[in-house]
Amino acid sequence: MATVDVLKTLASEPRLHILQWMKQPSRHFTQQDGIDMVATGVCVKQVADKLGMTQSTASQYLAMLLQADLLIAERIGKYTYYRRNEAAIARFVEAMNREL
Template sequence: MQEVDVFKALANERRLQILHWLKDPRAHFRVQVDGDLVEDGVCALLIAEKLGITQATLSEHMRVLTQAGLLRARRIKQWTFYRRDEDRIAGIRALIQSRL
């Protein structure tokens, strides 16, 4: 994770919204057929639907967030599920505090 990647990832309103929703997925997403919302993460399809964007557009947002270390991805069957990487996010909070 590079500092610049983190700040680039956070500099987009949709990505910030995704991070907010994934902080409490049960409050923001319906129950999934496969995978637990908290343990496994939220299916990319549900996130794309909630944002009103295509899966291709969502994939780019998720790639940026994952490369920045903010999310973890997990495959279940043909679907990709995403959840926040809370350990990395805590490290990023510490990084921001030390830099600002």
């Protein structure tokens, strides 16, 4: 995804918060049964609860971050867990350093 498209995705305070919180998920979210939040991620419900919005809206925000390649999704049973895509975030930061 082009740098400008990633910037547009990050131009939303809730989406930016999601990325910030997921940097240290155990600090910002409640532990989930048997799920390593660092390795596996955080479920939509926890993101929605933290944002104080519906799961539908949180899912849309997560989908946008996923489309921008800033998150990785992993389906386990009936739940989808999201975690940061550190490699893609590093590439984005490098691109910003080159462009600015």
